[in-house]
Structures are given as structure tokens and as C-alpha cells.
Amino acid sequence: MELLNRKLKQIILKAFCDAGYMEEDINIGDCAIPKFGDFSCQSPLFLAKKYHKAPFVIASDVLLHLQKNEIIVNASVANPGYINFFIDNNYLAEYLKKYLEYVKNPLISKNKKVLIDYGGANCAKPLHVGHLRSADIGEAIKRICVYMGDDCVGDAHLGDWGLQMGMVIYAVWEKNPELVYFDDNYAGEYPKEPPFTIDELKVMYPSISKRAKQDAGLYEKVKSITHDLQSGRRGYIALWKHIVDVSKKLIKADYDKLNIHFDLYLGESDSKKYQDEVIDYVIRNGYSRISDGATIVDVSMPDDKTEIPPFMLLNSAGSALYSTTELATIVQREREFNVDQILYVVDNRQELHFIQAFRCVKKINILKKDVDLKFIGFGTMNGTDGKPYKTRDGNAMQLKELMDMVKNKALEKVKETKANYSQDEIENISDVVAISALKFADLSVFRSKDLVFDVDKFCSFEGKTGPYILYTITRANSILSKVPNIEGNFTLSDEDRKLALCLIKFTDSIQSAYEKFAPSYLCDYAYSLANEFNAFYGKSSIIHEENIDKQYSKLLLTNYTKDMLKKCMDLLAINTLEKM
């Protein structure tokens, strides 16, 4: 299907050429002043210098050469040189029907394999608010990329190899030191069942972590356990596997609640098998050098404005580091998944680390093909003091705590307004409303900007919020359910065309969201569409409309709006409601 924007460009470009302005491309945008037009062309302003003519003169020339067509009506020139025009109502109505079909199934062919790294949860640790952005943004980006034709794989990339594992192993030992996992002489098979329950695991890390902060001896013990684990001590590895298995279930359940679904739950440890090979490869091929005992790879480039510090492969103790794991993971992803592109949806603060890793990968030429490595940074969740958000005890707020707060607020609201609903309905509605509020608030700020963490904002259900979009969908639904199927001619009245024009702008917003890896563009779009629909809703009653064609047309628009809003919310990974 040929999109309206392309068609408009063709027609107007032809007028430019016919008028003697031989251009390859021109610009078509929204008209800033609605009474002047639906769209406007600003190109005469840009071309004034090139042709040594006043923009107004160019615009007038072009207007004279604009051929009669079925799309553009009432074209005019405005100071200092805009060409403004409207779209014919009949054409718009026909176009809209086809457009909605096209949007449902855009028929874009698969173009590349993309792996998206957007988890970063740590095994045995509860999710905190910082994990929310990565998950929300990453899941939305994944869905947007899939819609635009990419073959996507989402990886949770769990932290499963750090100090927290040592803490949990310590906790198990403290409770049951007699277990075979701690017996160096034990040579048999280890038990298939974990020696702890899910609920026990939940409290192990927080309790040991808290104690280790005050107890240096305990901290040292934990470090030594972690070291033994990473060195491959048999019993610890067996126990570690149990911890990872149970943790994955916990983490998956948490992400499920947020409507976030990973295709892979790989962890840092999974790339370990490539690590020695990569280290060996780098050293053997002479890419590294020794500096202060550490093995480093220089990644600065001659035309760098600022010095990029070297990539560290091994520290002075000869151990692999976080950066080494990153390298091994990239190799793993290329070999095992044959990716063309990897998107890292991570906190802005990690940018330097990734620049170093990406440069190192290119420099050592270890990949078989040119994989596009992209850092998709997002801003920090800050407190009202402008610093990264911390609770009173100095830790990041747990996600569960935040979710409970929003849920309770939603429950209050639903109970207050929907007294006649059943208990199940109230529960379900509150859940969906709460999650939509949380996710929409998170997603609607452009990703790279820091976000002020404001509980009241997350708990707000009015204005530019998730619940407002849900509410709009239920309003549309309510109308559709009350009118029997009718047939008529689809015509657009002047008061309804604003909604129609808004509907066809979906393509622009998803295009921006895709190009900039920024779901906030879709949030803006969904909000403006909902806004337009609510204005349309308020102007006149659809159910009581007596003219059949008018009623049919309004119903069609209502249906289109509902479909489009649901599509947007689906792309943002936010569940919607039929009734609330």
C-alpha cells in the first residue's frame, strides 16, 4: 500500500519540477495552524537561497503548477512561504479504511537478526526500581522492532556469577553445614532437589548482605566462597545450579507480572565457556599489552576528541573482569545466534564501559561478520534531590514495594467508583490499571533522560497516563457494545476529520520510535489519539445519532480508534481492559 505521505510528496514534487525547481525531495509536515491546512510544505523556505528568490515567490510558482488531483484541496500560500493544503474528505475516508488494514499487517519482510539485552536482574536478589526501565523500554523496543520486520531475540542476561551467589551459598552453609555440598571428600552425585524452598531463598541474600555490611569477617568469608565458586569447586557449583534454577523461576514470575517476556534467560556464566578462548586469542595475536601488571587493550583512536581509557582484559591479579565477560558474551551471541545487531538497553552510566568493549571487539577482529553493536542508554531513576533514587536505608526501592503502592491506590479508586463490580473484577481491573500507570509513566519520558522518581506520578490515573488510554478504550467499547450492527456509507464530516487525520499518523510515530529506539514516541501518539477521541466523544452522541450514514461513520471511527489504541498498547507491552 502506498502511504499518503509518499503520494503527497510525489504530487507536490512534480509541481516543484514543473515550476522549474528541479528538486529530488521535498518536505511535507503537519500544518501548525489548523485553519490553514492539514499539511504544509516548508521547502520554499529552504530553497530560497539556492534559487535567489523570496520563499513566497517560489511557493506561489509551485502552487500555480499544482495539477488537479483527487487528494489535495484548498491549497494556498502563506507568509513567509508555506504551501498549505487540506486532504479531500472522500479520499481520506477511503484511505483510512485501507490504512487500518495495512497497519494490522504491514507486510514488512524480515531484514535482520537482532538480539536485545534488556534484563540485568541478579539471581537471588529481588528486582528494584532500576530494573524497571531496562525491562519496560527493552520489551517495547523488542516489540517495535518485530513489528518493523526484525527477527528479535530478547535476553534477560542475568547476573548469576557475582558476590551475591557467595552470599547465598554462605547462608545455606550457615543453616545446614552438614550438607554434602560442603564436604570436600564427597564424590557422589549431588541431590536433584534444592536444599531450600523458594521462600527461603528470597530472604537469604537480603539478610546476609545486610550482615556483611557490618561484619568485615563475614564479608571476607563470602568473598572467599565466591572465589572458590568461580574457581569451580564441585560442591559449590552443584549448589549454585540450584540457586540459579530457583532464581530464574522467581525472576520470570516477576517479569511476567509486568508483561515482559524474554526469549532467553542466559546469564553471565553462560559466556564463560568462551572466556579463556577470547583471552588467549587477544594475547596470542598481540592486541594487548601489560600495564601496571594488568593486561589491557588500547582502544583510543587518533581522532578522538577525548582519550578513551584502555579496555581491561585481566587485572593485575590475572583475573577476568566484568569487561572480559562482556567480550565473551558478544562472541557467544555471534556464534550461537548469528546476530546482525545487538542492542544494549542499559543505564547511561555504563556507556563508557560499552564504548570500550565495542571498540575492543572491532579492533581484535574476532567476529566473523560485522555485527552492529548499539548502546541504547536510558536515564537514571532519580529522587527529588536529583540523585539516584535511594530508600531511607540507602538501598534502591524494591519493585514489589512500588507495585504494591500503585496497586493499592488503584484498588481504592476502583472500589470507590465501581461499587457494583464483583471482587474478581475489582482485583483484575486494579492490577491492569496499576501496571499500565507504572509502565506508561516510565515509558513516556524519552529514554535517555533521567527520570525523577515520584510515587505520586506513578500513582496518578488522570491526564497523560496509562489508565487514561485504557479508559478511552473502554469508552469506545461501551459504545460499540450498545449499538447493533448497522451498514451505511462511510463519510467524514468536518468535525470528525481531526480524528481521522490523527489515526493515519501512526506510521510516523512508529517510524520515529523504531529509528530512535524510543517508545516514548508511541506513548505520545497513543495519548494524542485518545485525546482526539475523547473530544470527538464529547461533541455529540453516537448512539442517538439519527442519520444512518453519520452514525455508521462515527462507529467506524470509534472502532478504528479502539484498534489503534490497542495496537499501541500492545507494542508498549501494556495490557488493556474491555471494561473498567
Add this chain to the structure above:
RNA sequence: GGGUUUGUAGCUCAGUUGGAUAGAGCAGUGCCCUUCUAAGGCAAAGGUCGGGGAUUCGAAUUCCUCCAAGCCCA
């Protein structure tokens, strides 16, 4: 100290390769539920786009400089 990001209404944020009157939400003001769900709509109010300079027909947007804050690396 070096680098980097940000500064737009009281608060939280939009603002396309420079372009028409800088836009939303929240808070506050005034209307609108005997009519499709008021979690809504309509209207008004709110601004020295951090300060100063430069570039030009035209700057929130580009450049310089200063101020303030966050982050990263030492």
C-alpha cells in the same frame, strides 16, 4: 582535575534537517453528568526557553563563553 549529559510554566515533561502564535499533563481557576463510563470534555490563566554574546530574513534548536546540577573516569 579530565570527560560527558542536562537546564523550557510552581512541579513533571514534549518541541522534527533552524520556520507560522514555544506545546502537554499535574497543581490552582471557571463552566459541563435527566444524553454512549466525569479515570472525561470545554474555557481562561500560567514563559526573559539558565545568563551573556555570535551567526541570519528567522534561534528553544547552530557556535562561543559563563553559571548551576547529575553522571562517568582518575
